[in-house]
Amino acid sequence: MSGNDERRGGGQNKAKRGGRGQGGSDRRDEQGRQRHRGQGGGERQFGAMAPGTRSRTADPARATAFEVLRAVEENDAYANLALPAAIRRHQLDRRDAGFATELTYGALRERGRLDAILSRCIDRPLARVDAPVVDALRLGAYQLLQMRVPAHAALDATVALTRxxxxAGAGGFVNAVLRRVSERTPQEWDALVVEGAADEMEALSILTSHPAWIVRALKQSLVVHGRSAEDLPGLLAADNAAPTVNLVSLPGLGDPDALAEAGAEPSDLVPGAWLSGLGGDPGRLPGVAEGTVRVQDAGSQLVARALAAAELPQGGPDAAWLDLCAGPGGKAALLAAIAADRGAHLEANEVAPHRAQLVTQGLKAVPQDAWHIEVGDGRRYAQEAPARFDRIMLDAPCSGLGALRRRPEARWRKQPSDIPALTKLQGELLLSAFDALRPGGVLAYVTCTPHAAETLAVVEDLLHRRPQARLMDTGSVVDSVAWPDTVGATRPADAMIGSSTGSTVQLFPDAQGTDAMFMALFTRV
Incomplete structure (x- = not known):
């Protein structure tokens, strides 16, 4: 509805809760504090803050969070890109940056549950409330229900932000709605919003803020990758936990000592990976601005290092490397740094010119004779470069269901109808990559999703279509580049893939603390 409609809506809600009119002369106490309706029709209570002490403007941390939520909603922005820029624009210090980060990502992750609660507090469908107001309500409700922010401070700050x-009219509406939210505990709200759930899957969908189809897909993924369906609640909870910032110090380029001095700690999963508690804007860490240190999930580092470390089964040259779908450039930068150290050369291909530019930017710190960029459809390599490359990385476009904790907005953008087109593209790219691999070379098929259709099904399809393809013991290679006894990733017996020695690896956020990366290594005989 329009802004005028919203102001009327705020007035209507205030009238229901004791607005001006008959009997309105006793709405304030001697300090001028507002009187509000008590719970369950009980005695009216006065507000905690007098008008003179209330905030009038949005504080910078909450304004930053609101700005990012609006960019995500209006412009399909990615929060992990929009938030650091907003933090710099608002010049937040470390403490406020951490608050803005928790609030932004929390409101995005918990959107489904928050909307279910807010819908119980509004006398019209949430879809009929102006989108900016809904974002303000989500920020306020998240503070009330999930953060250690006093209720009066959460209400005052959110109303000030809205006004x-x-x-101003929207501020009154937000005030009325959030007061209703504050009347119940999180546990009471959870019990209320699942009362009408059809089954356990729907209840989990509401409580964990995952669309129902994703809940079902993740349950199936656990089973096909060798885990129990009973692990599903833990996996969904891990998706909603705030992840630690993961960094990679590029081999031969980054300065681990400087990272340690800045407070970063070594990862206990993979050598060269670091963890940082600096929220919101990792660009403040040494080496990040220069490109010698990059923000990259430890799971992504693990699969890149595994490809580089895999033994070439038939020996031979090891100089021509290819990253078939290189954007935005994280794995390409790590592979290029390793290639430079070993005298190899990486060709980084990306179909979209703007993403190719991101790859170029990401590789700026690596010696330029170790890499070059190509722009084009990766499916052309089968015809244009048959049997040319010694090592190939195919980090295929996928649903991204394995990175929902780092890209919380993605869960609300994906649809089950996206999967068939993705699996078709994945299969075509994998066939092209295999045809570009020389006999005895190594090919890595990687996705950031555990979805069975995008992982094991694509592997099976390649093995059926290319008799020369052999699945390698991916698990052993991954173990060789991780710290000892740390991965413990699921490894199917692969009986259904027709391999007695090969294996695939599936990481999970609740088990390894990484994104849910899938990896299968192939060679060509």
């Missing part, structure tokens, strides 16, 4: 950035 400052949206409008």
């Amino acid at each position: 400052d950035l949206i409008g």
